[in-house]
Amino acid sequence: EPEVTQTPSHQVTQMGQEVILRCVPISNHLYFYWYRQILGQKVEFLVSFYNNEISEKSEIFDDQFSVERPDGSNFTLKIRSTKLEDSAMYFCASRLDDTGELFFGEGSRLTVL
């Protein structure tokens, strides 16, 4: 069964450093998302991406965040200058169209020290 894959599974970084989280969505999917989940809390929407541009973003997704689809397969989330409060599990998700099931990756755990 096709899966959304994410790398790295865990990253530890120092406050102020740049981090890039990578995702490979399911190959024929057209809609891509990033969500985050602070430990023990709910899953929070960050950004949606369609047709090579951001379609919606939440208040969390400030100027420190950016997304990119550099080629036909990868979808990346960059955090320019990490803060302690960015520590969370970041989930990439994709869906075939805007009516289909949302498939989540296994997540990338980010720890900011």
Place this chain on the structure above:
Amino acid sequence: GENVEQHPSTLSVQEGDSAVIKCTYSDSASNYFPWYKQELGKRPQLIIDIRSNVGEKKDQRIAVTLNKTAKHFSLHITETQPEDSAVYFCAAGMNYGGSQGNLIFGKGTKLSVKP
């Protein structure tokens, strides 16, 4: 924007009993309501979903009901088993008609099924 409230935050039942988790949403434009199960350290996985054109949907031991007027929807698990123990999240969103389908999640319910 959409806001989703979920209750209870924790739920403990005996094996074989039923479990009910309730959610309310705020945006009457939302038309898609999935439920996700998340085991410890794992990704959320869809277990059932319902769209606003139906009031109830059932899949074996799991059922979901939707009351559009009251803006609430519920997950019902019958004949619970220990492997049902997990955190369950409800979500709401617009699934078509101009939106890109991003979901707003509730805070989750930790379900524990005691053997």
